[in-house]
Amino acid sequence: MAEGITVKQLVDAVGLHVFSGKEFLGDRQITISDISRPGLELTGYFTYYPHNRLQVFGRTESAFAASLTAEERKVIFQRMSEKDTPAMVISRSLPAPDELIAMATAAGIPVLGSDLPTTRLSSVLTEYLHDQLAERRSMHGVLVDVYGLGVLIVGNSGVGKSETALELVKRGHRLIADDRVDVYQKDENTIVGEAPKILKNLMEIRGIGIIDVMNLFGAGAVRTETEISLIVNLENWQKDQNYDRLGSNEAQQLIFDVPIPKITVPVKVGRNLAIIIEVASMNFRARKMGYDATEMFEKNLSSLIKENSATDEGDH
Secondary structure: OOOOEEHHHHHHHHOOEEEEOHHHOOOOEEOOOOEEOOHHHHOOOOOOOOOOOEEEEOHHHHHHHHHOOHHHHHHHHHHHOOOOOOOEEEOOOOOOOHHHHHHHHHOOOOEEEOOOOHHHHHHHHHHHHHHHHOOEEEEEOEEEEEOOEEEEEEEOOOOOHHHHHHHHHHOOOEEEEOOEEEEEEEEOOEEEEEOOHHHOOEEEEOOOEEEEHHHHHOHHHEOOEEEEEEEEEEEEOOOOOOOOOOOOOOEEEEEOOEEEEEEEEEEOOOOOHHHHHHHHHHHHHHHHOOOOHHHHHHHHHHHHHHHHHHHHHHHO
């Protein structure tokens, strides 16, 4: 789990406006992706108050707060303003109660607002916080967007990962990360990869050094992040190794708890790895859409065997 992000980062990313506490934005930390709708707390029930979450006020919460007396609002909002409460957020362009601003400011808590409906705002906040606070892991490899598929190219050092990715970029595909890829689990079935900040848009090509892909090839040659759909393992060709020739061996690699399809491509002089990865990506997409060339080959082979068997029986 990431250590946390500041409320200022949230404000800038989501487009919130600040009612009060602008001076607290850079210091206030958010460490949990869950949010809270403090309906019960407004009635005075604080037994299970999740005080370390963003507190989101929608139309229902705002209407109930308006039905309270000023003194009741002051007491409730003071109890809600704990030392680890990141911020108060009000949806639907609703006004912020004076008592909320006063009690939150006294505790050093920003009060924020949004024009979005409450359900939509909750979804946007949760998704952003989950992405930012999800556990991250670094993997050695190169991540490229090939025909809209995130392809993670892995293999031993010096096997040609970066050079292959450079050729893919020249062919119109997009680089996400070279050498080191930061990955995180977005949901139960999705792994996302991105470049570490220090390596963003950069590649290392042996004999040349560091190159800036966006500067050389344009903004269309890079992408900030992508879902990892396929892993391609580049391996030096070994004569005694039996490589898959029909595509029937479906290997997988777990990243966190998500299985990602993985293929191994042998590397030797004369093989155009960029084209092979392009074809592998197209073939993977075709399989996802229900067309499997291996199954088609096996059906054709079975039909041919049946025809030959019938012909032999007829000759006898």
